[in-house]
Amino acid sequence: MNSEIQDFGTSYLPNSNTIVYASSQDTASLVKRRHKWNERVFLNLYKANADSTTLELKDEVKLNKALNTKFHESNAVFTSDGNTMFFTRNNYVKRSYKTSSDEINKLKILKATRVSSSAPWESITELPFNSDEFSTAHPALSKDGKRLFFASDRPGSMTDGNNRLTSDIWYVTIDENGEFSEPVNVKSVNTIGNDLFPFISDNGDFYYSSTGHQGLGGLDVYVVQTNDKGMPVKEVINIGKPVNSSYDDFAFIIRDSLKTGYFSSNRKSGKGLDDIYSFKQTKDLKCVVDINGIVTNEENGELMPFATVTLFDKDNKKIKSIVVGEDAAYSFVLECGQNYSIRAQKEDFSIAEEFVQTPKISTTLEQPLAVAKAVEDKVVDIKVGDDLNDILDLNMIYFDFDKHNIRYDAEIELQKVLAFMNAYPNSIIDIRSHTDSRATDGYNIKLSDRRAKSTKAYLIMKGIKANRLTARGYGEYQLVNECSNGEDCTEEQHQLNRRSEFIIMKLK
Structure with a gap:
């Protein structure tokens, strides 16, 4: 299903096996319009049927022209009846293309409705908290449909080391008349990096992608438990490999009852710039820290192959011991928020030992071990x-x-x-x-x-x-x-x- 350009941002169409996603494939046109900055073909929204066994997406169809324009559309979410959609589009509304004061075309969230599952999408309007001056994108609905979460670099977002606004997760409440509150920053998950692509599962777990934690590289997918009001409140867990990689991994969705889902990534194994991947969850997620390093000679920095590396708990009880290979590399998986010591031993050398206090969020740590002369x-x-x-x-x-x-x-x-x-x-x-x-x-x-x-x-x-x-x-x-x-x-x-x-x- 993936094309040679871009495919990403899956979402579930309720009460069906249909997946909606963004793609730059355009089988209906011989001339592909390209963005003037990066020469990438513009994205449109498509839908496809998901095979219940293989999760393969088949019979893809572009959504109707009222939704798809000559600019970008992506990342949709649907109300529980499937007849209201929120989606992301370039600042192009009612055939009017607008830019910010620094001449950048930002992203906005739009709303579309239909009268039934067989009717076309229509009544497309932009949401009132958009702006020409900043981006608002990646909509996600809470379980009860009363909160709309999204990513935005609006004023009030966190700033990076250069004092530039980064993208934060925000939300608005939706009242019984469909009116929206003022946006509220979800401070419990936001970082000085970019926090994007929120998704709330049927179990109420809050997933999103971030560059603000020490992860495996690029955007990593994280999950946070929510309280009875649907707000993320507990420790952030990096969901780990194989979903996360050293590349950008994002737009994660899951059906908890089936333990299956999809995510997007620009990893090298893909077909295009961004690709959609399916997965089956085989075990429950828990907060873990991947720690790795190499054993070297303290005096000259040379690798020390075949050294023994042992992991101890806070009571100095041995958990695991390994003998490193020619690359002198070791790795362990640790629990979050715990104390450990890691000890390297090599004949004719003194023991090298390091104390490790793991953070309360899932991440990856580097801990080199340097053995000295006896x-x-x-x-x-x-x-x-x-x-x-x-x-x-x-x-x-x-x-x-x-x-x-x-x-x-x-x-x-x-x-x-x-x-x-x-x-x-x-x-x-x-x-x-x-x-x-x-x-x-x-x-x-x-x-x-x-x-x-x-x-x-x-x-x-x-x-x-x-x-x-x-x-x-x-x-x-x-x-x-x-x-x-x-x-x-x-x-x-x-x-x-x-x-x-x-x-x-x-x-x-």
């Missing part, structure tokens, strides 16, 4: 009295305010201390813990002592003998900045004082 090869000119923080380039072991438990990010750094003590089996380390100046001096001595002993207990739990560790708290008596009693300091400044040191007391 501790005994890396550490030179060390002596009694040195602090392992300096020798091993440790990130500081910080503690939360008024707490003495080992934080998840601190656990990653303690793994490096553990590796050192295993490499130097006769070494003895004195753990010195410090607090900030808040609370009383006496309380802080006791708190820091608990912190030091917590750190010691962690290393003992990991196999270090107790007689190789000493631990003591120093309270607030060795601050690293000016944040003493009564000083007005930020939380970040106070946190610098809540730290641990690892002093070498014996080496051999």
Whole structure:
């Protein structure tokens, strides 16, 4: 069905197996009109019958001339009776072609009606919230038909890094007389990127495409659950592969009861510039984060094939372990809003470990892992009295305010201390813990002592003998900045004082 030019923007015609879409094919004309900027053939609205088994679109027919003009028409949506249509068109109404003050022909949403499913479309009017100065496009109706969602770069939309208005999702309410309210910005889904092509499924799920999240590339399709008023309210989920790709993926529609649908994409595997794809949903969507990266040599950046990469949960329990190939690449699928650590191991090298806190939206993350020389090869000119923080380039072991438990990010750094003590089996380390100046001096001595002993207990739990560790708290008596009693300091400044040191007391 796809042509060699453009086909996209499917929609369901209610109470039928008919799909309406936009296409630049024009089988009825030997002369194709082209846009003067990009030389693309103008789009018209077509309909086709969807095969219930294969989802293939057949018997395509162009909609009647009252709808299709010599300019672009696309992206239609229908009321539940199938006799009212909202669709997108260039600013060309009643044979009048108009441009904005900067001479750009914008997009508008128009309304068409018919008296029955066999009657032609007529009474075509533009909606009152259109403007010659900005685009209004991609209409979508709520389940009850009382809200019309759309994409627009009208004033009030978010701006990008260059302070230019981007396209946001908006809506208007439709009253019992068919009158429209003033447009309202759907702030819960909009980003500084372009947010386009809304669609509300029969289950009330709100789908749209966006460039504003860190996705797979270009426009990705996202879904958000809605509340009892039909408004998107929960976390944004990237619906992932194979619908989303490194190209633009958009105009997603689905029939929940059948778990089938269509979307559009400009991926390379297509026939034209944009093509329509069908799909069958095989599992429920959930918020996941794809994370991938490569393992390299910290010293020279060379790939480290056949390294072992292991994924751990927030309790340091192993979830999955893989051995990377010649490309040294790994990938995992993580849950949104969770803490993980990813560890790379290679013979004759120290463990490389990174802490990952996944966002609450589906996205893709890059996390490279760089393994260093083994501790005994890396550490030179060390002596009694040195602090392992300096020798091993440790990130500081910080503690939360008024707490003495080992934080998840601190656990990653303690793994490096553990590796050192295993490499130097006769070494003895004195753990010195410090607090900030808040609370009383006496309380802080006791708190820091608990912190030091917590750190010691962690290393003992990991196999270090107790007689190789000493631990003591120093309270607030060795601050690293000016944040003493009564000083007005930020939380970040106070946190610098809540730290641990690892002093070498014996080496051999």
